Amino acid sequence: MYTNFKEFLTGELSAIKEAGLFKGERIIVSPQGAEITLNTGQTVLNFCANNYLGLSANKKLVEAAKNALDTHGYGMSSVRFICGTGDLHKELERKLADFFGTEDTILYAACFDANGGVFEPLLSEQDAIISDSLNHASIIDGVRLCKAQRYRYANADMNDLEEKLKEAQAQRFRLIVTDGVFSMDGNVAPLGKIYELAGKYNAMVMVDESHSAGVVGDTGRGVTELYNLKGKIEIITGTLGKAFGGAIGGFTTGKKEIIEMLRQRSRPYLFSNSIPPLVAAAGIRMVEMMTETNELQDKLHFNTKYFMEKMMKAGFDIKPTQSAICAVMLYDAKLSQEMAAKLLNEGIYVTGFYYPVVPKDQARIRVQLSAAHETEHLDKAIAAFTKVGKELGVLK
Numbered sequence: 001m002y003t004n005f006k007e008f009l010t011g012e013l014s015a016i017k018e019a020g021l022f023k024g025e026r027i028i029v030s031p032q033g034a035e036i037t038l039n040t041g042q043t044v045l046n047f048c049a050n051n052y053l054g055l056s057a058n059k060k061l062v063e064a065a066k067n068a069l070d071t072h073g074y075g076m077s078s079v080r081f082i083c084g085t086g087d088l089h090k091e092l093e094r095k096l097a098d099f100f101g102t103e104d105t106i107l108y109a110a111c112f113d114a115n116g117g118v119f120e121p122l123l124s125e126q127d128a129i130i131s132d133s134l135n136h137a138s139i140i141d142g143v144r145l146c147k148a149q150r151y152r153y154a155n156a157d158m159n160d161l162e163e164k165l166k167e168a169q170a171q172r173f174r175l176i177v178t179d180g181v182f183s184m185d186g187n188v189a190p191l192g193k194i195y196e197l198a199g200k201y202n203a204m205v206m207v208d209e210s211h212s213a214g215v216v217g218d219t220g221r222g223v224t225e226l227y228n229l230k231g232k233i234e235i236i237t238g239t240l241g242k243a244f245g246g247a248i249g250g251f252t253t254g255k256k257e258i259i260e261m262l263r264q265r266s267r268p269y270l271f272s273n274s275i276p277p278l279v280a281a282a283g284i285r286m287v288e289m290m291t292e293t294n295e296l297q298d299k300l301h302f303n304t305k306y307f308m309e310k311m312m313k314a315g316f317d318i319k320p321t322q323s324a325i326c327a328v329m330l331y332d333a334k335l336s337q338e339m340a341a342k343l344l345n346e347g348i349y350v351t352g353f354y355y356p357v358v359p360k361d362q363a364r365i366r367v368q369l370s371a372a373h374e375t376e377h378l379d380k381a382i383a384a385f386t387k388v389g390k391e392l393g394v395l396k
């Protein structure tokens with residue numbers, strides 16, 4: 001039975017390889033951090049993790065997780081509504097709501113699930129979802145599962161959003177949905193203007209803060225903090241898998257009736273296991289740390305500014321950003337791969353992106369800054385970029 005299908009898959013896989021689009025994986029044998037060791041024995045500086053606050057191997061989080069293993073065991077063996085709700089889950093939900101200034105929170109196994117399960121229970125054929133064209137794959141999939149009318153506006157294009165809002169007046173309820181930070185350019189959604197248009201055209205707003213929570217805003221409360229909109233946005237989704245410790249887990253936080261309805265009807269919540277207590281415990285510790293001190297947020301902001309300024313001074317073409325994502329523009333796919341490979345030889349781990357991940361002729365290297373980086377790490381990366389940039393003719 002498998003013979004024909006095997007042949008088909010082998011052909012497809014070779015086509016992916018021939019197109020140069022095959023995704024290989026490097027194997028890390030150390031904890032995630034500023035410095036990581038690969039299974040080749042090479043130790044490199046890591047500039048491509050979502051470890052924005054450097055919490056992936058944070059001692060306090062590891063300790064909180066270890067303690068929870070002793071007090072609460074390993075797994076819940078249940079979905080939330082049968083017998084998978086622990087005191088730690090409830091406490092983390094409360095703490096996340098306090099952190100974002102929202103009314104209530106619902107946890108998921110991942111933000112992919114939070115986005116996959118947010119639209120279908122809330123909206124129907126009579127309603128409209130108006131979505132940014134560069135929104136994350138999980139939002140796109142979530143919208144597909146919902147019967148609401150779909151509108152798509154060009155990335156962060158407020159004239160286009162306004163046009164779509166006018167068209168969507170035919171529907172009963174309208175929900176505008178946007179990523180907080182778009183991960184390829186590092187640009188922040190113009191939430192102030194989005195909120196204003198939502199008011200003008202009677203729409204609700206949903207922001208996915210996955211790349212912005214812990215990163216954007218003076219205290220890391222995300223894009224809603226940057227635009228002074230804390231508590232005003234109906235729905236926020238986010239992940240525990242990036243700045244917030246980097247393990248696993250996602251959440252939706254916002255208006256309490258919305259969260260209550262999701263607990264009743266959201267399929268990834270109803271039909272998928274609850275996160276392990278140790279992840280909830282570390283999450284609680286994480287929110288506490290971010291509330292007690294602004295040290296990590298401040299360090300990340302310092303590092304980002306430092307790196308961006310020095311890279312521009314060195315002559316690189318850098319996309320403006322308000323996040324911790326720094327896109328070093330190269331415009332040539334092959335060059336982006338060559339440069340990333342040469343940088344790895346210099347001990348700098350970064351990723352080159354090109355079409356179809358980014359638009360044609362917009363190839364780049366994406367650098368992600370972290371509070372785990374020390375100034376000497378940044379200096380080393382800038383020096384390596386400059387050396388390799390000169391070798392490849394990117395810098396004169």
Ligand SMILES: *Cc1c(COP(=O)(O)O)cnc(C)c1O
Pocket residue numbers: 109110111112113115136138179183208210211238239240241248249250
């Ligand atoms: C990473 C990411 C997700 C997925 O988060 P997981 O918790 O890893 O599933 C969802 N939305 C956005 C915008 C992301 O960047």
